Amino acid sequence: MDGIHDVGGKQGYGAIDVDEVDLYATGKPFNHDWEAREWGISRCARTPDINIDWWRHCRELITPIDYLGRPYFDTWVQTDFVTYVDGGFFTLEEVCSGHSASASNPLNEAPPKPMTRADAVIADRQNACRYDAEINQKPLFSIGNRVITNQHGHSGHTRLPQYARNRVGKVHALNGAHVFPDLSAQGRETHQHLYTVVFETAELWPDSEHKHDKVFLDLWETYLSLDDLSK
């Protein structure tokens, strides 16, 4: 999707807030209490049966003015509301009124048990998801191959940024087969070889003064073709 989220290389966003206080040094990692609440909610609320790719796509689909204008964790809140409505847990009327129209749990299960801080630390460890799997197909490319990225994206979720399309890079590493986000965001879990591809700055930004600096991206096999010079 050629959306507002794909900001790599886009210009006009101005200076970085480098003077931001390191909140962990102050003992409180959140700027506002509401950010902390949203973080906690995102960690432990029951959700419809969705995956990270569909959630990311829902976040990308936020109205551009809200995507850029609202604080980061507020865009998580917005995405959560949408996925809860889309998943049938909330109705739009309930969201607008701020209250549940019925006390029944949409999953027909007992409310989750209260957790302690120690439980959360353990649960975080159990959250170390892996996305790779063994597949029968052998990787099409090897380390050192020159590859060219697709010229076009598509209207759904994809992880090939615009700035790296139709560009020639070199395979830097093979990472095994990982869940392919473009199909995962449509509810279909398949695995595809994932490569780390390195691009010289000159290939991405011809006007760069430091042509031999490098940008590395992790790209799935169908985003890539063997470049003619490698054949």
Add this chain to the structure above:
Amino acid sequence: MVEFNAKKVTELHQHLHSHLPSESALRVKALETLLLEKGLINSESIDAWIEAYTEDIGPKRGAHVVAKAWNDADFRQRLVQDGSSAIDELGYLGNATGHLKVIENTESIHNLVVCTLCSCYPFSILGIAPAWYKAAAYRSRAVRDPRGVLAEFGVQISNDVEVRVWDSTAELRYLVLPQRPSNTDALSEDELASLVTRNSMIGTDRDLLKKDEVKA
């Protein structure tokens, strides 16, 4: 049933744009209220997660990993080979670090991490990301003008040093292993860890304080 229908979701966003309260705090409150009323969450667990990411999980974990790598060549080798299983030895494997890659700074290489498509971050070893990391200014510029970004952070990179930017486009997460400051041979692992800044593990800091610059 989730329909994975982008058109429907776009319409929902537009609807919510006009119907949700405008203030962020009220929006979160509304979300928490609905989840509580439907028995999908409880407040104690939200508190527990906030406490865990305030007290237990944060950049001090990453700093420990770096200090241990400086001090223990075998650990360093395991860390660079398979970041996830090496941090698991310390109990730090967790959210977003199932595929952790550790990239080493050297005299001639400087590494910088970004996520241009969202704001991917190795939560279980660095905790909550700074706001600048999630802002469009950093995300847009890091891949196009990394030296300019670094200069803004006060980091000057000489022309003989290669800058490598890592855009987290998949589920791999990156941790920069900064160079060990000189004259730190006598320091304990804890003392070494105290020299490691959060930004140095993202790559927006490079030369960590030397021992003689640390106050006694």
